[in-house]
Amino acid sequence: MALMDTEPMSRLLKLAKKFNCFYLSGLHASDCRAFVVDGQQVGLVRPNVMKELLSFPQVFQVQPEYVQLNPAFRDYAERSAKMEEVLKEWRDGGKFVTLRGWREECYEVRAHFNTQPLLKMDRSATCLFGIRNYGVDITGYVMDREKGLSIWLQKRSPTKQTWPGYWDNMVGGGLSVGYGIHETGIKEAGEEASIPTKHLGKLKSAGCVSFFFESERGLFPNTEFVYDLELPPDFVPCNGDGEVETFELLPVKECLERVLSPEFKTTSVPVVLDFLIRHGYITAENEPNFIKIVELLHVPLQTIYSQPQRKYKIEANGEANNSL
Amino acid sequence: MALMDTEPMSRLLKLAKKFNCFYLSGLHASDCRAFVVDGQQVGLVRPNVMKELLSFPQVFQVQPEYVQLNPAFRDYAERSAKMEEVLKEWRDGGKFVTLRGWREECYEVRAHFNTQPLLKMDRSATCLFGIRNYGVDITGYVMDREKGLSIWLQKRSPTKQTWPGYWDNMVGGGLSVGYGIHETGIKEAGEEASIPTKHLGKLKSAGCVSFFFESERGLFPNTEFVYDLELPPDFVPCNGDGEVETFELLPVKECLERVLSPEFKTTSVPVVLDFLIRHGYITAENEPNFIKIVELLHVPLQTIYSQPQRKYKIEANGEANNSL
Structure with a gap:
């Protein structure tokens, strides 16, 4: 031995x-924001991604503490489609290096491993949102x-x-x-x-x-x-x-x-x-x-994403009041 | 399978x-205090134990945020001896149920598993101080x-x-x-x-x-x-x-x-x-x-006990200014 x-x-x-x-170090740094879908944190967004989200107020509501996918989207299919539109625009505009590796293969996004998926996204994009x-x-x-x-x-x-x-x-x-x-x-x-x-x-x-x-x-x-x-x-x-x-x-x-x-x-x-x-x-x-x-x-x-003290306000309005 | x-x-x-x-629940509750030895957290103290520590101001300095073993104790031997005195007084006075199982067998107390031990205490007593x-x-x-x-x-x-x-x-x-x-x-x-x-x-x-x-x-x-x-x-x-x-x-x-x-x-x-x-x-x-x-x-x-943001003030005075 x-x-x-x-x-x-x-x-x-x-x-x-x-x-x-x-x-060990990034997690407790203050420059990432929780990414929330359907009232539950599913990821984290870094400042470089956050900046780009502001151009899509119909899709992302940016709040001081978190950013959420527009709660007006009703279901898995609609959330997945709206997310894909944004990702493809970024990919075609050469925005993020990871999207050069677009796979045409999707990962599910869930609040917990054994709960219903909330949306899917191309596997090259999940790292932009800190999805597990x-x-x-x-x-x-x-x-x-x-x-x-x-x-x-x-x-x-x-x-x-x-x-x-x-x-x-x-x-x-x-x-x-x-x-x-x-x-x-x-x-x-x-x-x-x-x-x-x-x-x-x-x-x-x-x-x-x-x-x-x-x-x-x-x-x-x-x-x-x-x-x-x-x-x-x-x-x-x-x-x-x-x-x-x-x-x-x-x-x-x-x-x-x-x-x-x-x-x-x-x-x-x-x-x-x-x-x-x-x-x-x-x-x-x-x-x-x-x-x-x-x-x-x-x-x-x-x-790590299920802090019970956090509550995310779900406003099912169309365009959000973004604040960075 | x-x-x-x-x-x-x-x-x-x-x-x-x-x-x-x-x-899952007790750790983030506010009623336990860090137990500090030689400037490093080595455990946690519950309110029922905290109350008893106040009777030994020569041994324990009780602060609003933490309680520390008197930093005037110079080394492993002195810390172990002072701790043992208190524990035996508690044991003989029937203070804590766990001390009825006094073992005459000691566990080491360390800041990390692979660093030098700071003191030892009877294994029946470590749970009173949340020692790993x-x-x-x-x-x-x-x-x-x-x-x-x-x-x-x-x-x-x-x-x-x-x-x-x-x-x-x-x-x-x-x-x-x-x-x-x-x-x-x-x-x-x-x-x-x-x-x-x-x-x-x-x-x-x-x-x-x-x-x-x-x-x-x-x-x-x-x-x-x-x-x-x-x-x-x-x-x-x-x-x-x-x-x-x-x-x-x-x-x-x-x-x-x-x-x-x-x-x-x-x-x-x-x-x-x-x-x-x-x-x-x-x-x-x-x-x-x-x-x-x-x-x-x-x-x-x-x-869990090594929160880098925490700093424990080490005052090598004799009797401490306890505050509960």
């Missing part, structure tokens, strides 16, 4: 702080007779819209409108790594990780459902959708070094750390910041 | 809220050919000072002064369940759970280091220290029912839930509140 030196271990807390940069995103990640591993536990990683294609050419988990995908969690895992395992059905019987749910990252593109409060998949030693993943450049099988120690390198996608790090903790490779004995790291793998995203 | 009905699953969130009753406690729990399990994954539980002795006669995890113990984490696990496995060394090679670190419970005895911000131990089907644990009434091996489904019953020790529930999540028995597909439950198994105890 004394697998790693002290030195790479102290780098782990740095990494946990990096993928939680917004949770959900994904599924599969850690593929092999019990190698000589090298011990070894983990499959993928190198993302250099043409990917986000994190091109970075190292990543074997299989991962966002939870899009219309797909279940386990279903997304199975779908992505086929598309990204061509894993045959006979091997997927061993796919095992193992929890979830939650963190809150920020980049120049926007805000990323992400929850990833994590699955473990033990693979036979002779199986080699093979990409089916052009989104992966290559796969590589690494013994635990080398895998950890790769994860700690700047070539690894920051927002995929939590899944590997959680795997190495659950499997006994990162322990309270070899990592001095063990508890803090475990806590930073599970930040309270499900309650 | 579709192991459980919907109904017992919705009971899981209730349970997660129960072992986090203080985190650390423990080690071992989930013993068997892969039964017929019944599938089965988990060993213990029934606590009816003479235990806390939670007498309740069901509990196979092995668990607090991290006392002078013992390491893994070491505590090994020690307790021997004392509580007479597990022979040959079986302990399979002991596997698997993370930690953090939660914040409150009872009539006091405040419990607890972190438990969790270990998994696969045992051979023919092994039967046997108590060696008189603290256990009996052990029982239960298939997963029955184990979950036991955990959901009022006979299970509330503060041991998180360890079982974490085990069942990591092993794929509680999943995002069969538990609608999955993410919320995972987040409630890892509440941010390591940062």
Whole structure:
């Protein structure tokens, strides 16, 4: 178990702080406003986005404390359509760098994970509103007779819209409108790594990780459902959708070094750390910041937007009285 | 995987809220004050304890916003001795119910888990000051050919000072002064369940759970280091220290029912839930509140007392100017 030196271990807390940069510092800064839909906070808006919202008073009511989607919109369909109009205008006008990666694939926006969706929006746009995103990640591993536990990683294609050419988990995908969690895992395992059905019987749910990252593109409060998949030693993943450049099988120690390198996608790090903790490779004995790291793998995203003391005034008027 | 009905699953969130009753409601109530040692918050004090502290102005400085151990005490030894004097006076005077369970076994008090201890106090007293406690729990399990994954539980002795006669995890113990984490696990496995060394090679670190419970005895911000131990089907644990009434091996489904019953020790529930999540028995597909439950198994105890905006005035005078 004394697998790693002290030195790479102290780098782990740095990494946990990096993928939680917004949770640890941005969140309590005063320059973001709550984004409210149907009386409930569903996100956060940064000043650069706020400025642009003022040009759409029929769609967004900007208040000193929060900004809300016009409560006159009656339902999911109307909210989604009005939001899409604005997003497409921004995209076509070259407003935000993230919208250059427009996907034609939508994420649901909900007040809580298990409540009815309030609207949907293109997945490239959710970071502009700090909408909670959900994904599924599969850690593929092999019990190698000589090298011990070894983990499959993928190198993302250099043409990917986000994190091109970075190292990543074997299989991962966002939870899009219309797909279940386990279903997304199975779908992505086929598309990204061509894993045959006979091997997927061993796919095992193992929890979830939650963190809150920020980049120049926007805000990323992400929850990833994590699955473990033990693979036979002779199986080699093979990409089916052009989104992966290559796969590589690494013994635990080398895998950890790769994860700690700047070539690894920051927002995929939590899944590997959680795997190495659950499997006994990162322990309270070899990592001095063990508890803090475990806590930073599970930040309270499900309650972060539900401050009971806040009440949002819902005025179902047409054009709002905006104030910045 | 579709192991459980919907109904017992919705009971899981209730349970997660129960072992986090203080985190979810008490924490933001205004009637507790920060407990400060050497300029750093290490705990919280409830009004019933606060009242008694006023009788010891040489030991505690009571301020409107916080209460601090007299900063004139120079070091670990002096702080520990002064604290012990007060605690023994309370114990002998029958002041607090928790002190009836005086243990002659101390816990360290630290600002962070991996920083130098500031003082020690009897483990029965830490809940009076909301001091973070650390423990080690071992989930013993068997892969039964017929019944599938089965988990060993213990029934606590009816003479235990806390939670007498309740069901509990196979092995668990607090991290006392002078013992390491893994070491505590090994020690307790021997004392509580007479597990022979040959079986302990399979002991596997698997993370930690953090939660914040409150009872009539006091405040419990607890972190438990969790270990998994696969045992051979023919092994039967046997108590060696008189603290256990009996052990029982239960298939997963029955184990979950036991955990959901009022006979299970509330503060041991998180360890079982974490085990069942990591092993794929509680999943995002069969538990609608999955993410919320995972987040409630890892509440941010390591940062809860480190509010950077707070500054505690350290006055190294003898008798303090108390104000309530």
